[in-house]
Each structure stands twice: as structure tokens, then as C-alpha cells.
Amino acid sequence: MALWARQASRWYHLLKAACAAEFPGRLRGCSSNTQACHGFAPQALLPSPNDVLPWRLQAYRHVSVGSCSPADSVKDGSFSSPESNLPLPVKQEQAKPETLPDLNEKTLYEDWDDVPPSSALEEISEEEAVQIIAEPLLPLHSSTLRDYVDHSETLAKLVHLRVDLSQVEKRQKAGQLLLTLDFEKDIRKILLFLKDVGIEDNQLGPFLTKNPYILGEDLEALETRVAYLKSKKFGKAEIAQMVSRAPYLLLFSVERLDNRLGFFKNELGLSVKKTKDLVIRLPRLLTGKLEPVKENLQVCQIELGFQRNEIQQIVFKTPKILTASKKRLKQTFDYLHNIMGIPHHMLTRFPQVFNSKLLRIKERHMFLTFLGRAQYDPAQPSYISLDQLVSLPDEVFCTEVAKASIQDFEKFLKTL
Numbered sequence: 038m039a040l041w042a043r044q045a046s047r048w049y050h051l052l053k054a055a056c057a058a059e060f061p062g063r064l065r066g067c068s069s070n071t072q073a074c075h076g077f078a079p080q081a082l083l084p085s086p087n088d089v090l091p092w093r094l095q096a097y098r099h100v101s102v103g104s105c106s107p108a109d110s111v112k113d114g115s116f117s118s119p120e121s122n123l124p125l126p127v128k129q130e131q132a133k134p135e136t137l138p139d140l141n142e143k144t145l146y147e148d149w150d151d152v153p154p155s156s157a158l159e160e161i162s163e164e165e166a167v168q169i170i171a172e173p174l175l176p177l178h179s180s181t182l183r184d185y186v187d188h189s190e191t192l193a194k195l196v197h198l199r200v201d202l203s204q205v206e207k208r209q210k211a212g213q214l215l216l217t218l219d220f221e222k223d224i225r226k227i228l229l230f231l232k233d234v235g236i237e238d239n240q241l242g243p244f245l246t247k248n249p250y251i252l253g254e255d256l257e258a259l260e261t262r263v264a265y266l267k268s269k270k271f272g273k274a275e276i277a278q279m280v281s282r283a284p285y286l287l288l289f290s291v292e293r294l295d296n297r298l299g300f301f302k303n304e305l306g307l308s309v310k311k312t313k314d315l316v317i318r319l320p321r322l323l324t325g326k327l328e329p330v331k332e333n334l335q336v337c338q339i340e341l342g343f344q345r346n347e348i349q350q351i352v353f354k355t356p357k358i359l360t361a362s363k364k365r366l367k368q369t370f371d372y373l374h375n376i377m378g379i380p381h382h383m384l385t386r387f388p389q390v391f392n393s394k395l396l397r398i399k400e401r402h403m404f405l406t407f408l409g410r411a412q413y414d415p416a417q418p419s420y421i422s423l424d425q426l427v428s429l430p431d432e433v434f435c436t437e438v439a440k441a442s443i444q445d446f447e448k449f450l451k452t453l
Contacts, residue, residue, distance in 0.1 A: 181202075181203075181206060182202040182203075182215070182216075183202065185216060189215075191218055192215060192216075194224075195224075199239075200246050201242070201243075205245075208250075211250065215252070218252055223252065227251060227259075228241060230259055231244065231251075234263060234280055235280070244284055248284035248288070250285075250288060251284075251287060254288065258290075259287050262294065265294060265295070266279075269313065270313065271313065278317065279317060280320075282320050282321070283320035283323065286323060288324075289323065294323060298312060298316065301315060305353075307349065311353060315356055318356055319359075321360070322356065329359075333358065333361065333363060334348065336366060337366075341367070347381060347382075347385045350388070351384075351385055351388040351391075355389055358388065358391055361391065361392075365395070370384070370391070372398060376402075377402055377411075377413065378413070379423065383413070383423065384423075387424050389424065389427070390423045390426070390427050397427065398426070398427060400450060401434065401439075403449075404446055407449060408440070408441060410439060410440070421438055425437075425438050426438070
């Protein structure tokens with residue numbers, strides 16, 4: 038529309054200039070021939086006010102051009118067209134058609150700064166058509182970040198860092214967050230911060246895949262949380278280990294981190310050093326929910342019958358027991374204590390048994406019972422510890438503990 042408006046304006050000015058150029062010539066031609074017309078009065082060129090309308094109505098009628106003498110209708114006293122009173126050269130000039138200036142494309146675009154655009158209907162050659170490259174359209178809505186990688190420098194660079202976008206987009210609003218961030222302005226400083234904390238270059242991609250939300254955090258807040266951990270005597274290597282194993286750790290405020298450390302210290306009755314060692318080995322205790330932890334502590338004390346000091350030892354040696362499934366915890370304890378006859382103090386000494394699969398414990402115990410070697414009392418000969426029962430590979434367990442071959446053990450398993 039803007040192009041046609043400019044062309045219309047150009048045509049208007051060209052027509053105006055052409056009319057202005059011809060008008061003085063007409064006046065000169067009229068004045069030179071005035072004296073040749075006898076009886077011509079200057080007033081005759083201009084009609085009276087009463088004659089304006091008839092003059093305009095008859096302007097398109099044919100007027101004969103013969104002589105400069107008045108028409109018969111004037112002699113008879115009747116009205117004749119004012120055009121008949123005009124001098125001959127003037128009438129001839131009026132009868133001659135006007136020639137418009139050449140409004141070709143060259144004139145229209147003369148002195149224009151821009152090149153005339155090509156029409157959408159213009160035919161082009163096959164060679165020109167092959168050279169046209171159509172850019173892919175950016176989807177307005179998509180369920181995957183893959184559609185935006187070619188259009189987003191941020192996503193392209195994150196992929197180069199080995200960030201798994203297929204996993205990121207499964208997290209709530211994580212994909213929208215990445216699309217709103219600028220790599221140079223928002224992300225680069227976070228990457229430098231993570232490297233300063235101790236995250237290796239080859240760990241940045243997996244780390245951001247698990248926790249892309251850290252890219253939207255305020256840098257000053259992140260630095261404050263690291264400074265708090267250092268104030269609690271956590272070393273740089275320990276902080277790096279905790280952040281790597283619990284990627285959401287630095288999303289929690291200083292107040293929440295302090296409350297979590299205080300909870301485990303008071304609830305378990307641990308010293309400051311033991312509390313620190315506990316969260317270093319299982320840092321997700323600081324980021325996970327506290328309800329499962331509280332429930333498992335009650336299960337150990339009320340349903341399993343452990344004393345407070347025994348729970349303290351079990352948790353310190355095996356922190357995962359705080360986040361284990363309650364159902365699995367009770368089933369394992371029931372088999373160890375009620376079927377195998379392992380007392381509480383023995384389970385307290387080897388709490389790692391709770392991390393083993395119950396099926397493995399059953400298979401090995403039944404094989405030892407079949408061989409007559411299921412002896413778990415340290416005061417008796419041929420004593421087998423719980424650690425030997427669950428931690429050794431099958432071949433080592435058969436040769437050193439069961440005193441049998443691996444083939445015998447496999448044959449026995451087929452009978453179950």
C-alpha cells in the first residue's frame with residue numbers, strides 16, 4: 038500500500054508540472070491572434086454570471102470551427118455558446134487533445150533511493166527459484182524444545198554443553214525458562230559460578246539437565262549460600278561433591294539450609310562433625326522432604342524396636358535408611374530378625390544389610406541352610422557375618438563362604 042501511495046503522489050506532481058508548462062503558451066497564442074477577429078470584445082471571453090451554467094453544460098458539445106465572425110444565432114439576437122466567441126486559435130487549441138507526460142516505469146522510479154520491489158506474480162527462472170531459501174517458521178506452540186533449537190542461540194549452546202533438552206522439557210516450566218534467557222547475559226555468569234564452585238566442564242551438561250532452574254537464580258543469592266556452607270566448615274571439595282550429588286542444593290535459601298542441619302543434629306543427637314559428615318555422604322537429606330525421614334525414624338523406633346542410640350548408629354553408618362521405602366524396610370527386617378534370627382545389636386553393627394535386595398538375602402540364606410552352614414552367631418564356629426552374606430560377589434561367596442562351586446549354587450536356584 039505504501040508503494041502505490043508513493044506512485045500516486047508522483048503522478049500527481051508530474052501532471053501538475055505538465056499543466057503549468059503549457060498554460061503560458063496558450064495565453065501567448067491567444068493574445069497574438071486577438072486583433073484578427075473583427076468584432077471580438079474582451080468581455081466576450083468571459084461569460085456573464087447568468088451564462089455560467091449553460092456554458093458548462095455545452096462545454097462537451099461539438100463546436101464547429103469556421104471563421105471568427107459571430108454565429109447566426111447572435112445576429113438574430115438568440116443565445117449562442119460562449120465557445121463560438123473565442124478566437125480561432127483558442128478554439129483550435131481547445132479542440133487539440135492534450136498529450137500527457139510519459140509516466141513509464143523509468144520516470145516513476147527516477148531519483149528514488151530504493152529499488153522497485155518485484156511483484157509476487159512476476160515469473161522467475163528456474164535458476165532463480167533454486168536460489169531462494171525459505172526460512173523455517175518458528176512455531177507458536179510446541180510440546181518439545183527441539184522445534185526451537187534452530188531459532189535460539191541459547192538452546193543451541195546448551196546442547197553443545199551436552200544438556201539433554203528432552204529431559205529438561207519434562208520438568209515444569211523449565212522449557213519456558215530457557216526460552217526467555219539470553220546465553221551471554223544470563224547463563225554465562227552462572228556457568229562461571231558453577232565452575233568456581235567445583236563443577237567440572239564435563240559435568241555441566243548433566244548438572245543442568247537435572248537442575249535447569251539454577252540458570253534463572255540470582256548470582257548474588259547463589260554466592261551467599263556457598264558462603265554459608267563455608268562458614269559451617271565445609272571445604273571446597275566437600276561443597277563441590279554435595280552440589281554435584283544434590284543439584285538442587287543451591288536453590289535453597291540460607292535459612293532453610295540452616296534449619297535442615299539443625300533438624301538432623303537435634304533429632305538424631307549427633308555432634309556437629311557427625312552431622313556434617315552425614316550430609317556430605319547423603320546431601321539430598323538437605324533438599325528432600327522431611328516427612329519420609331520422620332516416618333522412617335518412627336518405624337525404626339516403634340515398629341522395628343531399635344533404641345535411640347541404635348538408630349543413631351544405624352543412620353550414621355547407613356544414611357540411606359532415612360529415605361528408604363518403609364515397606365521394604367519392614368520386610369527386610371522381618372526376614373532378618375524373625376526368619377534368620379539376627380538380633381538387634383547385630384543389625385546395628387551391620388546396617389548395610391538394609392540396603393541389599395531382599396531376594397538376594399533369601400537366596401543365599403537358603404543355600405547356606407541347605408549346606409548346613411547358616412551360622413550367624415559370632416560366638417559359634419563357622420561364623421558368617423552379615424557383611425559377607427550380602428556384599429561379596431556370587432563366585433567369592435560360593436568359594437569362600439559357602440565352600441561350594443558356582444555351578445552348585447546355580448543349580449540350587451533352579452529348584453526354588
